[in-house]
Amino acid sequence: MRTGHSVRRGDLLLGCSLLALELVGGVQSIALTAVIPTAVADLGATRWYGAVVAAPPAATFLTLPAGAALVARLRLDRLFWALTLASVAGSALCAAARTPATLVAGRVVVGLAGGALASVSLSAVSLALPDRFRRLVLAGYSVVWVGAALVGPAYTAVVAGAWxxxxxxxxxxxxxVVARGVAARRLRSTPRGAPGGRYRPGAAALLAxxxxxxxxxASSASGVTSPARPLVVGAAAATxxxxxxxxxxxxxxxxxxxxRPALLxxxxxxxxxxxxxxxxLPVTLHVLAGAGVTSVAVVTAAGGFGWALAGVWCGARPADGAAYVARCAAGALLVAGGTASTAVTATGRAPDLLVVTTVGWAAAGAGTGMLYLDTLRRALDTAGVDGAPTPADAATAASTVEAVATALATSASxxxxxxxxxxxxxxxxAVVVLLLACAVLALLAALASRRVG
Structure with missing residues (x-):
């Protein structure tokens, strides 16, 4: 990890390219969240929705825990190029899919590349940028999500709606490719990370x-004569x-x-x-509210917009100690309340479902932003102490925690x-129960924050 406050021209280019990647990723996330319900319906396989959504996080586990080991053994610029080519191939396979199985396969390839990229990108921030500028880049991720939330629905309408x-x-x-190329070039002279924690392929395969x-x-829960069977399989899988x-x-x-464990x-x-x-939300809006791709993108973007605005505000006012706990409590209440309010999408008992859902999801996003940025900042700042011997290990631990939590929640939901x-x-x-369960998870985050110290 670079210390000090001096920022070179190369640091600026690297930081800008990483922020550009976050912007592209944010817009793409909004677009795919909106179009996947339409894609599986077009392929005649709404039941495959869960598999298509869960494929990337499942594949992620095979490569994400290897991030620290890869950074210690390979040059960052070569890693960026190799993983970029893999993600391009996976995306092309998805676009060419004629069956749901092919769509899932493409998503698996994207997940394999994305898993390693998640920890490699955080490692690049930790290893290549000086302390103060690194924190500015992390805060900048929230700023670019404001742009992604504004551009995402329009991009989705033009690309998916028209083409x-x-x-x-x-x-x-x-x-x-252009943004990754700029980042790779700036990382060419970055030294490899220090040897970190040992990669455990057996545990990674077990996760996947x-x-x-x-x-x-979860996908077969409503289509079998004995509901107990998928419940038992699901419980065993979660365990x-x-x-x-x-x-x-x-x-x-x-x-x-x-x-630090409570922080993670x-x-x-x-x-x-x-x-x-x-x-x-996307499949619920598509099936129950008859929402089109653009409307689903607007709702999805509202959450990202709320997250980004809260992240910008919190990034300028970092909180520690009691202030951090109070911020987590307030954010958790927003997430829980906003998520619970989106349940009207399933009940159909609101005068304007899209307005209520959009406002509620924006509130949930704002609450998430209040918790997320400070927590991630503190997780990366613990590099070198308390079980995180290297910046790469700290980045990999944070990325792995996010991936495990996201995969469990999205796969089941x-x-x-x-x-x-x-x-x-x-x-x-079932939709109402799922949304309320997510609200409870947010409240548990507030309780865990009290043990951070």
């Missing part, structure tokens, strides 16, 4: 298998994921011990709450929602 959902998977690739099994069990995660994460995260637990709980609900709604409006009750 078709397939273009949503590939239209961003030229910008992605568990998430895939959870998604399949498998948690056991494997315990081998990859710093000790004490799953039952948060005071200090907060990060996991808030991301599980937000992305679990986000996995439910998307699978159950897609399965329940494949038969139409009879799945309303």
């Amino acid at each position: 078709g959902w397939r273009w949503a998977f590939v239209a961003h690739l030229p910008l992605l 298998t568990g998430v895939a099994a959870l998604a399949l069990a 498998t994921v948690l056991v494997a995660a315990a081998r990859l994460l710093p000790p004490g995260v799953l039952l948060p011990r005071p200090g 637990a907060v990060l996991g709980l808030v991301t599980a709450a937000y992305f679990g609900a986000q996995a439910v 998307a699978g159950i929602a897609g399965s329940a709604l494949s038969a139409g409006s009879s799945g309303r009750g």
